[in-house]
Amino acid sequence: MQKIYLGVDVGSVSTNLVALDTRLQVLETVYLRTMGHPVKATQEGFRELQSRLPQFEVLGVGATGSGRNLVAAMLGADEVKNEITAHAVGAAHFHPEVRTVFEIGGQDSKLILLRDGVVIDFAMNTVCAAGTGSFLDQQALRLGIPIEEFGHWAIRARQPVRIAGRCGVFAESDMIHKQQMGYPTEEIIAGLCEALARNYLNNLGKGKEILPPVVFQGGVAANLGLRRAFEKMLNMEIMVPEHYNVMGAIGAALLAAESMKDRPSSFRGADFILDGEFETRSLECNGCPNQCEVVSIHRQGQVLAYFGDRCRRWDASLKSSKVVSRELKKAAR
Amino acid sequence: MRITFPHMGNSYIAISSLLKELGLDVVVPPPCSKRTLELGTRYSPEFVCLPFKINLGNYLEAMERGADAILMAGGWGPCRFGYYAQVERDILRELGREFNMVIIEAPDSRLTSLLNQVRRMGIKTSWFQVWSAIRLSWEKLKAVDRLEALQHYWLPRVTDKGRCEKMIDAGLKAVDGCDDLRRMAEVVDRVERDLSGLERDVDNGSPLRIGLVGEIYTLLEPFANYCLERQLGRMGVEVVRDVNLTQWVNDHLFGGFLPSAPSLHATLSLAEPYLQYWVGGHGRETVASTVGYARRELDGAIQVAPLTCMPEIVAQSVLERVQEEEGIPIMTMYFDEHAGEVGIITRLEAFLDMIRWRKMKTGDTDAKNLFGSRCRFCQHEFGGS
Numbered sequence: 001m002q003k004i005y006l007g008v009d010v011g012s013v014s015t016n017l018v019a020l021d022t023r024l025q026v027l028e029t030v031y032l033r034t035m036g037h038p039v040k041a042t043q044e045g046f047r048e049l050q051s052r053l054p055q056f057e058v059l060g061v062g063a064t065g066s067g068r069n070l071v072a073a074m075l076g077a078d079e080v081k082n083e084i085t086a087h088a089v090g091a092a093h094f095h096p097e098v099r100t101v102f103e104i105g106g107q108d109s110k111l112i113l114l115r116d117g118v119v120i121d122f123a124m125n126t127v128c129a130a131g132t133g134s135f136l137d138q139q140a141l142r143l144g145i146p147i148e149e150f151g152h153w154a155i156r157a158r159q160p161v162r163i164a165g166r167c168g169v170f171a172e173s174d175m176i177h178k179q180q181m182g183y184p185t186e187e188i189i190a191g192l193c194e195a196l197a198r199n200y201l202n203n204l205g206k207g208k209e210i211l212p213p214v215v216f217q218g219g220v221a222a223n224l225g226l227r228r229a230f231e232k233m234l235n236m237e238i239m240v241p242e243h244y245n246v247m248g249a250i251g252a253a254l255l256a257a258e259s260m261k262d263r264p265s266s267f268r269g270a271d272f273i274l275d276g277e278f279e280t281r282s283l284e285c286n287g288c289p290n291q292c293e294v295v296s297i298h299r300q301g302q303v304l305a306y307f308g309d310r311c312r313r314w315d316a317s318l319k320s321s322k323v324v325s326r327e328l329k330k331a332a333r
Numbered sequence: 334m335r336i337t338f339p340h341m342g343n344s345y346i347a348i349s350s351l352l353k354e355l356g357l358d359v360v361v362p363p364p365c366s367k368r369t370l371e372l373g374t375r376y377s378p379e380f381v382c383l384p385f386k387i388n389l390g391n392y393l394e395a396m397e398r399g400a401d402a403i404l405m406a407g408g409w410g411p412c413r414f415g416y417y418a419q420v421e422r423d424i425l426r427e428l429g430r431e432f433n434m435v436i437i438e439a440p441d442s443r444l445t446s447l448l449n450q451v452r453r454m455g456i457k458t459s460w461f462q463v464w465s466a467i468r469l470s471w472e473k474l475k476a477v478d479r480l481e482a483l484q485h486y487w488l489p490r491v492t493d494k495g496r497c498e499k500m501i502d503a504g505l506k507a508v509d510g511c512d513d514l515r516r517m518a519e520v521v522d523r524v525e526r527d528l529s530g531l532e533r534d535v536d537n538g539s540p541l542r543i544g545l546v547g548e549i550y551t552l553l554e555p556f557a558n559y560c561l562e563r564q565l566g567r568m569g570v571e572v573v574r575d576v577n578l579t580q581w582v583n584d585h586l587f588g589g590f591l592p593s594a595p596s597l598h599a600t601l602s603l604a605e606p607y608l609q610y611w612v613g614g615h616g617r618e619t620v621a622s623t624v625g626y627a628r629r630e631l632d633g634a635i636q637v638a639p640l641t642c643m644p645e646i647v648a649q650s651v652l653e654r655v656q657e658e659e660g661i662p663i664m665t666m667y668f669d670e671h672a673g674e675v676g677i678i679t680r681l682e683a684f685l686d687m688i689r690w691r692k693m694k695t696g697d698t699d700a701k702n703l704f705g706s707r708c709r710f711c712q713h714e715f716g717g718s
Contacts, residue, residue, distance in 0.1 A: 066675060084683035118694045119687040120662070124680060207653050289366035290560070308674075310560050312567070316495055 002027070002056040005260075006049075006267070007253025008042060008075065009086065009246065010034065010067030013106025013133050014219055015041035016246040017049050019056065020253045024093075028052050029246045034106075038067035039074060039278045039297070046273055058267040062086075062256030064248050066108075073297050073305035074278060076268035079256040086251030088112045088119045091215045093254055094241050099211040102230070102238070103247070104200070104220035106133040111204040113211075123204040133219045135168045139175070139192065143185060150189065154225020157190035165195025193225035197233055212236045217247040276300055285309055334433065335360050336402040337395035339388040342553035343477045344578055346509045347470040352404070354466030356456045360400040362391040365556035369394055374670055376424055382639035383557055383669050384550040385417055392425060402433040409438075411613030412644050472517055474578045475594075476508045479521050481562075481577065483528055488566030489540040491531040498563060500527050537569045541688060544573040544626035546619040547637035548645050551668055552576055558637050558668055559677050568685060573631060575600065575622040576615065600625050608651050614644030620651050627659035633688050634661055640669040662688055 004019040004027060015038060017030040030048045034041045063069075063077040064086035072080045083105075091101045092114060101112040109132055113121040125132070140147040154160075161183050164174040171192065178188050201210075214236060216227055221244040230238050243250060276299040285292050292309045306314035337360045338348055345361050352359045363369070365387055373390030392403055403422075408415040418436040425432065435450050458466075484501045491497050504524035511517045543565060551557045552574065562572050580595040589598035597618055604621035611617055623634045636652060638645035649665050656663045664684045666677065 066679075082679040082682040082686070084679065085686040116694065118690050119683075120691070122683060122687065124676065124683075207650070289364040290556075291367050310563070311495060311498065313495060 002053055003059050004053070004056050005253045005257040006058050006061045006075075007246075007249040007251070007256065008045070008061070008063045008065075008071055008077070009083070009248035009252060010038045010042060010063070010065040010071050011083075011106050011248070012066055012108075013137075014245070015045055015065075015067075016249040017042075017045040018243075018246050018249040018253055019049060019053060020250070020257065022059070024254065024257060026243060026250065029243055029249070031245050034067070038070055039280065042071045042074060043274060043278075046270070050270065058265055060253075060256035060260040060265045061267050062252030062254070062259075064252040069305070069307045070280070070295075070297055074268075074299075075273060076266040077256070078265050078267070079252065079259045081252055081255050083108065083248055084110055084112060084122050084124065085119070086248045086255065087217065088114060088122075088251070089254050090247035090249075090251030091217060091241070092117050093250065094243075095213060095215050095239065098213050098215045100214040102200070102214060102216045102221075103218040104132055104216075104226075105218040105248075108132065109200060109204060109218075111200075111208065111210075113208060121208060123206075123208065125203060135171075136196075136220060136223065139172065142172075143189070145185075145189075148222065151193070151222065151224035151226065153186050154190040154193045154223070155228055157184070157186040159187060159190075160194050161187045161191035163188070163191040163195040165192070165199040171195060190225055190229075193223065193229040194233075197226055197229035201230075201233065210234060214238050216240050217244040219245050221245070272299075282308075285314070287311075287313065334358065334402050335400050336404055336435075337362055337392065337400035338404040339391045340365055340554065340556075341384075341550055342555065342578075343481070343505055344474075344553070346477055346505065347473040347578065348404075349509075350473050350512075351466055351470035354469055355458055355463065360395045360398050362395040362400075363398075365391065365554065369556075370670055376428065378420075380641060381420075382413060382642055384548075384554070384639060385413075385421070386670065387554070387557060388417065389421055389424065392421065396430060396432070401431065402435065404435045404437070407436045407438040410611070412642075414614065469512065469514065471579075471582075472514050473508055473511075474582060476517050476521050477505065478577045478579050480504045480508070480524060481574075483521075483525055484566065485562065485572040485574070487528045487531070488563065489537060489569045489571050490533055491528070492534045493531060494567050497528060497531060500524055534569070540569050540571045541632045541685065542571045542573055543688075544575070544622065544629075544631045544634040545637065546575070546622045546626075546634055546648075547615065548639060548642050549576055549581065549615055551637045551639055551642075553578070557639070558666075559672065559674055561635070561637065561666075561681075564678065564681060568681065570685065573626065573629075575625065576618065597621065603628070607655055608648070612644050612647045614642065616644030616648040619645060619648040620655060623652060623655050623661065623663065624659055627655070627661035631661065632692070633684065634663045635684070636663060636665040638665075638667055640667040642667070662691070 003022050007018045009016045011034065013034060015032055015034045019027040021027050028049060030045045032041055032045055061075050061077045062079040062081065063072040063075065064081050064083050068080050087101060087103045087110065091098050096117055099114055103110040109125045111123045112119055136150065137147055140150045145153060161178050163171055165171050175188055175192060216238045220226060221240045227238050227240060241247065279298045280295060282293055282295045285294050290310055294306055294309045294314050296306045297304045303318060335358045336352060340362055349359050349361050369390035370387060372393045373386035377386045377389055405418040407418050422434045480501055488494055488497050504520060507520045508517055511520060545552055565572050575597060580597060583589055583591045583594035583596050584598060589596040600621045601617060603624040604617050608617055608620045619636060626634050636649060652663050
């Protein structure tokens with residue numbers, strides 16, 4: 001039976017699963033769209049993985065991405081890590097000498113600086129998502145070009161048009177304006193790529209020392225136009241790893257492998273994941289002035305986990321007495 | 334006349350006590366909540382900093398409970414805080430509220446100006462009453478600071494974090510309701526004893542120590558920083574914070590000369606090589622404290638401020654050099670009403686991972702959890718490049 005480490009990255013746009021063997025080589029990767037249903041996407045991804053690897057035993061599970069807590073409860077993850085660490089670990093695994101990681105995903109972008117294999121600084125977009133995957137998707141759709149070909153259009157351009165890239169909405173209106181003026185589509189797309197690269201470097205790269213080797217990963221790394229724009233602007237080569245779109249999941253699997261050593265995995269098993277009816281609910285806790293929005297995940301009506309309460313009293317209630325739960329029921333609106 | 338004042342962390346305990354003992358009828362605003370922020374945001378300028386919006390919400394909620402006078406601090410210099418009181422007053426007037434506003438021109442003004450204003454309100458107080466009111470609220474400030482320090486120390490070290498927080502909250506409530514100096518000290522001693530009786534987290538015997546710096550309101554008001562200190566404590570981190578209430582009162586009302594209270598006056602000189610000017614707000618304190626934390630061998634520093642805070646933006650640009658030359662990892666976090674909690678937690682976790690990873694690399698074996706000095710997966714040695 002194939003022994004694997006499972007890594008799951010549930011992002012806003014895509015849900016990715018990877019299986020690593022015990023030598024930590026990539027066996028299989030699954031990339032699919034989350035479509036707003038992280039639980040369903042994870043189930044589908046797991047089913048897909050099962051069809052490709054008919055017989056396997058899970059030695060450890062790592063979860064990352066914005067939906068990490070949700071799927072961790074569902075899968076029984078051994079390691080739950082933030083995306084920044086997961087991506088850094090993934091990049092350093094394939095390129096031990098890496099000093100800069102660009103990661104652009106569906107709605108987040110990150111810049112991670114490593115020296116001697118260790119993260120020394122990072123930045124993450126906070127106020128604006130211009131230039132991330134969702135925005136590029138939307139523009140490709142508007143121009144009627146499949147997103148996979150978007151970048152190739154950009155590199156066919158003779159000369160990029162200047163597009164205002166500070167804000168996603170204004171970038172779009174500027175693109176429309178340039179279309180109305182009659183610029184060829186290739187040149188507008190190339191201009192957009194440059195604007196987005198500029199925006200990224202200004203927002204995240206502010207005051208940070210970007211040194212080669214640079215690894216570019218995340219779904220947007222498929223965009224050749226953006227990669228070229230970075231290369232031109234920084235005057236250095238940008239590497240895109242083979243598994244660029246699932247590096248977070250690989251990082252999570254590696255972290256799980258690292259943390260497992262000899263203890264058994266808390267993986268819940270295929271039946272639990274695939275046969276169960278999962279449901280998520282939310283409530284506003286009135287236990288204190290914070291009024292946290294508490295989300296819970298249920299399987300067959302039974303609560304698996306609570307998230308979002310700052311004091312963790314909801315989560316703690318799963319392990320303690322009924323009195324607490326009654327008290328909590330009163331606090332819920 | 335019923336007087337109110339804005340919240341800033343646990344400062345209400347001392348402020349309400351002072352005003353009550355001076356013979357005033359006090360309305361403490363309800364604790365900051367989403368509703369406070371919603372009310373404040375509705376009537377504030379879009380681009381003003383977050384504390385302003387919360388202040389305004391505090392006043393509106395206090396007025397619902399019958400407040401008709403506001404006590405607010407003033408200020409001067411490059412920080413927008415200096416205009417808060419006046420602009421807040423005008424907004425409330427435009428909303429048709431009728432009230433009295435008492436503005437004490439701090440920092441660096443005198444308590445006597447407050448007392449004179451109080452007298453002008455027609456409250457008769459003897460000098461003895463004034464003295465004992467000040468004494469009591471000063472002791473309350475000290476008790477609050479001690480409780481906060483206890484939380485910083487114990488939260489990362491115990492297994493039952495919820496119990497620990499409850500004990501601190503109970504202590505704060507007891508201090509709030511106490512008007513006897515001796516009993517107050519007993520309350521805090523009791524909390525300290527109870528805390529040390531909690532079960533220790535043996536896996537976190539020597540927790541990471543992270544110093545907090547930044548704009549004072551964002552530092553002290555958990556509602557404005559998404560409960561940063563407790564989040565860190567629950568992640569197993571001991572928080573260190575130079576700025577606190579007794580320090581502020583000592584430095585700004587007593588010129589830093591109170592012997593029994595902490596002061597940042599001596600620390601300020603540490604900023605000298607990096608920042609020679611007063612840049613307003615807590616900009617210089619931020620740089621100085623961070624240098625101090627680095628010399629005290631803390632594991633990292635987090636700078637917090639409301640979005641668009643000018644003094645802290647200046648400090649942030651200076652901190653890049655501090656990070657490099659003093660060798661302390663620094664992360665800056667800006668907060669406003671649009672901040673997403675998920676993003677905040679992600680960055681905190683990543684920052685702690687980064688520090689632990691770095692400690693492993695430099696051979697500090699206290700830091701377990703994360704990575705070995707060589708990549709366990711492919712066995713390559715870190716630093717091979």
